[in-house]
Amino acid sequence: ELTLTDTYEVSITDAGYATFYVPANVEIPEGVKAYYITSEGIKTNSISMTEITTGVIPANTAVVLEGEEGNYTFNVAGSDATAVSGNLLKGTFTSMNIEGEAYVLSNPGEGVGLYKTEMTEIQLSDVTGKKSFFLNNANKAYLPVSAVPATAQTSNGFRFSEGTTGIDEITENRVQSTAIYDLTGRRVEAI
Numbered sequence: 001e002l003t004l005t006d007t008y009e010v011s012i013t014d015a016g017y018a019t020f021y022v023p024a025n026v027e028i029p030e031g032v033k034a035y036y037i038t039s040e041g042i043k044t045n046s047i048s049m050t051e052i053t054t055g056v057i058p059a060n061t062a063v064v065l066e067g068e069e070g071n072y073t074f075n076v077a078g079s080d081a082t083a084v085s086g087n088l089l090k091g092t093f094t095s096m097n098i099e100g101e102a103y104v105l106s107n108p109g110e111g112v113g114l115y116k117t118e119m120t121e122i123q124l125s126d127v128t129g130k131k132s133f134f135l136n137n138a139n140k141a142y143l144p145v146s147a148v149p150a151t152a153q154t155s156n157g158f159r160f161s162e163g164t165t166g167i168d169e170i171t172e173n174r175v176q177s178t179a180i181y182d183l184t185g186r187r188v189e190a191i
Contacts, residue, residue, distance in 0.1 A: 008074040008139065012067045013111045017160070017162035019105050019141035021062040021091025025081040026074040028055055032067040039149050047114060047158040056081040062141035064105065064160075079086050088147040091140060103157060104134070105140040115157030119186040135157040 012018045018032070028034050034057050034150050035049035049064060057063055057074070060080035065072075090097070095178060103114035119132040145153055152158075180188050 003191050006076050010067060010074060010139075011073050012069055012072065014069045016066055016068070017105060017112050018065045019059070019062070019089075019091070020065050020073070020074075021060075021093070021099060021141045022057075022074070022131050023090075023093055024057055025059050025077040025079070026057050027032055027077050028052065028057060029074060032065055034065055036061065036063055036084050037143065038086040039088060039147075040086075042088075042148055042152050042158065044152055045068055045155055045158060046159055049160065050084075052084065054082060058083050060091075061087060062091035064089070064141065081161045088141075088143045089143055090147075091115045091142070092136045095138045096136060098136050098142070099131055099133050101132070102134060102136075102144065103135075103143040104147075105141075106157075108157070108159065111159040113157055113159040116145070172180060 003026065004024060008020075008022050008024075010018055010020055011106065014115045028099065030049070034052045037047055041048040041050065043173055052061075052063065056077045061084055088100075097120075102117055102187075105112070106115045107113075108115055119134055119136040121130045121132050136140075182188050
């Protein structure tokens with residue numbers, strides 16, 4: 001049974017991140033940023049997220065929150081919110097078992113990001129056989145492996161990209177010199 005409230009409480013850990021998913025439009029509190037993930041943001045081992053800049057998280061939109069460690073109150077917004085397009089994150093309003101592999105928020109020592117979750121095998125019946133599930137907590141988000149582009153599905157996790165994370169292209173900009181130097185670094189006229 002789903003209970004609607006006027007506010008939702010979220011704790012952001014010392015890692016600086018949390019996931020969030022509620023059935024109402026909510027205002028983003030001061031000091032918190034909310035992001036969603038599209039297929040364009042997923043690289044081999046990292047994810048670039050898209051920030052929601054309208055100040056309101058649309059209802060039924062799974063997001064990653066970023067902020068200082070602490071407890072935050074998300075008030076239900078009095079206005080409509082524009083839906084985000086292409087969000088790959090999913091969520092649950094109540095704690096429930098989800099079938100299929102997924103990436104969940106964690107920090108296994110490689111940097112905060114979304115990493116493959118531990119799966120539990122359950123024998124459903126003699127006919128159906130075993131199925132794998134993971135527990136997703138109430139009002140939390142996850143990234144289904146099936147939503148990730150095929151080229152990145154082999155990854156065990158994705159760190160959140162911050163600033164410069166790599167070099168895309170190297171441009172050679174070398175000036176050719178005809179000067180000759182000896183082993184002590186002195187310039188010589190000829191060998």
